[in-house]
Amino acid sequence: MKRKLIAELAAGRETTARLLDAAERLFGEHGYDGVGMRMLADEAKVNLGAATYHFGSKEALYIETFMRRFRPANVQRLKLLREAEAEAKGRPLTVERIVDCMIRPPFLQGLAHPNSHALLARNLLMPPPFLHAAIHRELKPNVEAFITALRRSLPGVPKDMIHFRVMFSMGSLLMFTAQRGAMGPAHNPKFDESILKELVRFVSAGVQSKPAVAAAAWPPPPRPPKRPHG
Numbered sequence: 001m002k003r004k005l006i007a008e009l010a011a012g013r014e015t016t017a018r019l020l021d022a023a024e025r026l027f028g029e030h031g032y033d034g035v036g037m038r039m040l041a042d043e044a045k046v047n048l049g050a051a052t053y054h055f056g057s058k059e060a061l062y063i064e065t066f067m068r069r070f071r072p073a074n075v076q077r078l079k080l081l082r083e084a085e086a087e088a089k090g091r092p093l094t095v096e097r098i099v100d101c102m103i104r105p106p107f108l109q110g111l112a113h114p115n116s117h118a119l120l121a122r123n124l125l126m127p128p129p130f131l132h133a134a135i136h137r138e139l140k141p142n143v144e145a146f147i148t149a150l151r152r153s154l155p156g157v158p159k160d161m162i163h164f165r166v167m168f169s170m171g172s173l174l175m176f177t178a179q180r181g182a183m184g185p186a187h188n189p190k191f192d193e194s195i196l197k198e199l200v201r202f203v204s205a206g207v208q209s210k211p212a213v214a215a216a217a218w219p220p221p222p223r224p225p226k227r228p229h230g
Helices: 002-030 037-044 048-055 058-088 095-112 116-125 129-153 159-182 189-207
Strands: none
Touching: 002 037, 002 048, 002 058, 002 116, 037 048, 037 058, 048 058, 058 095, 058 116, 058 129, 095 116, 095 129, 095 159, 095 189, 116 129, 116 159, 129 159, 159 189
């Protein structure tokens, strides 16, 4: 009985992994609306009932597929930042060190899981409505930690401007990693590390550059409209 239970659990984990891998490829290529549960089941080589059993709905599968890569990268980014701050012993970090902590985890994760590039880009640019809240919950505290670190290192740059520069940084990362994925599997880790350092240097130069608009003249950014109550 115990052996049977172990075998069933192992089979369930394998089915779940195959579904998530298939979903990562298909959702990245076609988006949420372009993929059905039968298509996913066929790609994963499992029956439709198994797909429904393990995730319940396409929406739940989509969220889990995205978070499988997104959440660990965010955890690692914050871990690297906290370690760097501990080493600095209260001194502001260099902008380049902060940017490296911010970019390195998703960059390396993209190399390890090339199919995640398209899905990450699609959901950071145009997430389906049901994913907005999940991304906001996961990303907001992470982004705020990096903005706080950058504000300490760049006291003359307004917070709103730093926020935009962080967005520009992630845009550069997404554009490059999409191109890197098209180059095929990594065969030379030194090349990827060199490219990562070049990307960090490039982004850091922009993040800490002299503002194009003086801080006193920086206008307030637009705010999303408030939702009506009731």
